[in-house]
Amino acid sequence: MFVESLCRLNQKMKQEKSDVTVVAFMIFPAKTSSFNVDSLKGQAAAKQLSEVVTEIKNSVGSRMFEEALRLLRLIKQRTKEVGHFLKGADARPR
Numbered sequence: 897m898f899v900e901s902l903c904r905l906n907q908k909m910k911q912e913k914s915d916v917t918v919v920a921f922m923i924f925p926a927k928t929s930s931f932n933v934d935s936l937k938g939q940a941a942a943k944q945l946s947e948v949v950t951e952i953k954n955s956v957g958s959r960m961f962e963e964a965l966r967l968l969r970l971i972k973q974r975t976k977e978v979g980h981f982l983k984g985a986d987a988r989p990r
Contacts, residue, residue, distance in 0.1 A: 898922070 902920055909916065 898920075902918070905918060909918070
């Protein structure tokens with residue numbers, strides 16, 4: 897009934913070429929979710945903290961990988977050096 901009344905009012909105002917604006921509100925009971933300033937600030941801080949932790953994790957992980965790779969290469973190089981040393985020791989007469 898309310899919407900029908902608004903429709904008729906709209907038609908009548910168009911016919912009269914009225915420059916009046918009518919605003920109507922329809923309020924229904926419903927579940928709402930509201931956010932206050934403090935909760936929004938908390939969410940922003942948590943997001944920023946998460947981003948910083950992710951950056952640190954990626955940086956540390958990358959450095960750990962590079963260091964492990966460097967150590968692996970060093971171990972392989974030393975193993976070859978020891979192998980050459982032992983082969984040279986075996987070649988000497990006793």
